[in-house]
Amino acid sequence: MTLAIEVTDLHKSYADFEAVKGVDLDVNDGEIFAFLGPNGAGKTTTIEILEGFRTATAGSVKVLGQDPATAPLSWKEEIGIVLQESEVEPELTPREAIRMYAAYYQAPRPVDEVIEIVGLQAKADDRIGKLSGGQKRRVDLALALIGDPKLVFLDEPTTGFDPSARRDSWEMIENLRALGRTVLLTTHYMDEAQQLADRIAVIAAGKIVARGTAKELGEQVKAIPRISWIGTTADGLSVPFVQEGERLVVEAEEQDVIGVVRAITGWATDTGIDLPGFEVIRPSLEDTYLRLVAE
Amino acid sequence: MSWLSQLRTQGSFDLLTFRRNPAATFFTVVLPLIFLFLFTSIFGNEEINGVRVANFYVPGILALSIISATMVNMAITTTTRREQGVLKRVRGTPLRPWVFVGGQVLASLAIAVVMTVLVVLVGWLVFDVQLQSSGVPSLIISLIIGTAAFCALGLALTTIIPSVNAAPAFTNAIALPLYFVSDIFIITEDTPSFISTIGNLFPIKHLGQALTESFNPFIEGTPMPWGHWAVIIGWGVFGAAVTATRFRWTPWGT
Numbered sequence: 251m252t253l254a255i256e257v258t259d260l261h262k263s264y265a266d267f268e269a270v271k272g273v274d275l276d277v278n279d280g281e282i283f284a285f286l287g288p289n290g291a292g293k294t295t296t297i298e299i300l301e302g303f304r305t306a307t308a309g310s311v312k313v314l315g316q317d318p319a320t321a322p323l324s325w326k327e328e329i330g331i332v333l334q335e336s337e338v339e340p341e342l343t344p345r346e347a348i349r350m351y352a353a354y355y356q357a358p359r360p361v362d363e364v365i366e367i368v369g370l371q372a373k374a375d376d377r378i379g380k381l382s383g384g385q386k387r388r389v390d391l392a393l394a395l396i397g398d399p400k401l402v403f404l405d406e407p408t409t410g411f412d413p414s415a416r417r418d419s420w421e422m423i424e425n426l427r428a429l430g431r432t433v434l435l436t437t438h439y440m441d442e443a444q445q446l447a448d449r450i451a452v453i454a455a456g457k458i459v460a461r462g463t464a465k466e467l468g469e470q471v472k473a474i475p476r477i478s479w480i481g482t483t484a485d486g487l488s489v490p491f492v493q494e495g496e497r498l499v500v501e502a503e504e505q506d507v508i509g510v511v512r513a514i515t516g517w518a519t520d521t522g523i524d525l526p527g528f529e530v531i532r533p534s535l536e537d538t539y540l541r542l543v544a545e
Numbered sequence: 546m547s548w549l550s551q552l553r554t555q556g557s558f559d560l561l562t563f564r565r566n567p568a569a570t571f572f573t574v575v576l577p578l579i580f581l582f583l584f585t586s587i588f589g590n591e592e593i594n595g596v597r598v599a600n601f602y603v604p605g606i607l608a609l610s611i612i613s614a615t616m617v618n619m620a621i622t623t624t625t626r627r628e629q630g631v632l633k634r635v636r637g638t639p640l641r642p643w644v645f646v647g648g649q650v651l652a653s654l655a656i657a658v659v660m661t662v663l664v665v666l667v668g669w670l671v672f673d674v675q676l677q678s679s680g681v682p683s684l685i686i687s688l689i690i691g692t693a694a695f696c697a698l699g700l701a702l703t704t705i706i707p708s709v710n711a712a713p714a715f716t717n718a719i720a721l722p723l724y725f726v727s728d729i730f731i732i733t734e735d736t737p738s739f740i741s742t743i744g745n746l747f748p749i750k751h752l753g754q755a756l757t758e759s760f761n762p763f764i765e766g767t768p769m770p771w772g773h774w775a776v777i778i779g780w781g782v783f784g785a786a787v788t789a790t791r792f793r794w795t796p797w798g799t
Contacts, residue, residue, distance in 0.1 A: 341565035
């Protein structure tokens with residue numbers, strides 16, 4: 251399989267701090283790859299090096315076979331960029347803006363087709379200044395797609411969106427998969443990465459701390475189920491417990507969960523104590539991610 | 546698409562955004578005309594030796610219009626686009642950077658041409674201002690040189706303007722005092738010499754005077770104000786050099 255993006259030992263230093271500390275990244279042709287991390291982890295710095303806006307301090311970067319720092323303008327025919335923060339002339343309508351950007355490319359997609367892909371048919375002739383945040387983001391994506399790129403960069407495509415606007419955006423990004431495009435997206439939402447991406451790399455403090463499919467990531471951090479109920483004492487309980495707020499909590503290895511539950515319910519029956527709010531919780535991928543970046 | 550049609554497309558969309566921006570159209574198109582009516586009302590428009598006084602206001606108003614359409618408009622629009630991330634997005638496309646800038650310059654030229662026609666027409670129809678045919682070549686040359694130079698200066702200004710909010714303030718703080726020392730608003734024989742010296746250093750006065758020659762009915766033959774043009778071109782080259790070395794496509798501080 252050919253690689254759309256190939257990054258080896260990427261470093262980026264600013265005057266007094268190192269934002270990226272040796273990142274390796276392989277993105278296959280046609281896959282949706284999520285670059286996941288908290289704010290300030292180095293996501294935007296890395297993606298802007300890949301887009302050609304910043305230059306690397308050290309390391310090798312190949313995007314569609316070229317080093318973005320030295321690639322000719324024609325290289326940009328094949329990439330589409332949605333920046334984290336950028337506006338479009340508010341005086342124009344989406345259709346006009348898309349037509350203007352179409353003129354920048356040698357082989358653009360038809361304007362109407364792009365409007366349809368991003369679902370802007372109903373708003374195509376309204377002024378962009380009057381659109382909602384989510385609708386403006388659709389215009390951003392349309393401008394990134396008009397050149398019919400092989401590779402699309404999406405820098406935090408849903409940050410600041412309400413849940414329904416996020417769902418809509420996810421649908422739109424899923425549509426890109428149907429078009430067979432390679433997508434590199436950054437996000438600080440685990441559920442977003444999980445929902446959209448074939449593979450995920452987690453970055454924290456300038457380094458990649460985990461990578462793989464969503465499922466593989468879940469397995470990399472040991473998931474410890476937690477059994478808890480509302481109570482204050484548990485004298486005579488045979489398993490170790492801790493008090494957390496109003497709840498008593500027992501942590502159990504996955505294979506021991508049934509045994510631990512049996513021990514607790516047996517103890518409750520023997521002593522005649524109730525177990526109000528009893529629950530067994532397995533950590534979500536979100537919890538897994540939070541643990542990863544906290545380490 | 547060839548660069549020529551890209552240039553045309555860019556220019557026409559820049560004109561469209563200008564037309565739909567009420568603030569820009571008011572300050573560039575309406576305000577100079579209001580000034581023209583005000584000045585002629587305040588200072589009168591009597592006939593001296595067969596020439597209306599407005600003959601000497603119209604070139605100043607014309608200079609003001611050209612500078613608004615080019616330097617002021619360019620500095621404010623480009624700073625706004627830079628801070629909004631529009632310029633950065635454009636840099637992410639295969640469009641040649643100079644075609645993007647060239648489209649803006651073309652749009653500014655179109656606005657300056659329209660304003661020239663408008664001001665000359667209003668001057669002629671309302672205030673009886675005469676433009677001899679011998680003044681037309683120098684008028685056209687001044688218009689083209691002025692547009693190019695003041696567009697370059699507008700772009701150069703963006704390199705010292707840090708934010709959208711600061712753009713009108715910076716631009717007006719530079720342009721307004723210069724209008725006053727450059728015989729644009731006030732034309733009098735007894736300007737203190739230090740004021741006229743300051744005016745002579747900067748290009749606005751030279752544009753005003755070059756245009757005045759085009760409208761001066763007492764000049765024999767075809768006026769060709771080489772000296773004024775040379776100063777305007779010099780400032781234009783300076784603006785282009787500053788732009789070439791210091792212009793940024795990404796928001797200030799990133």
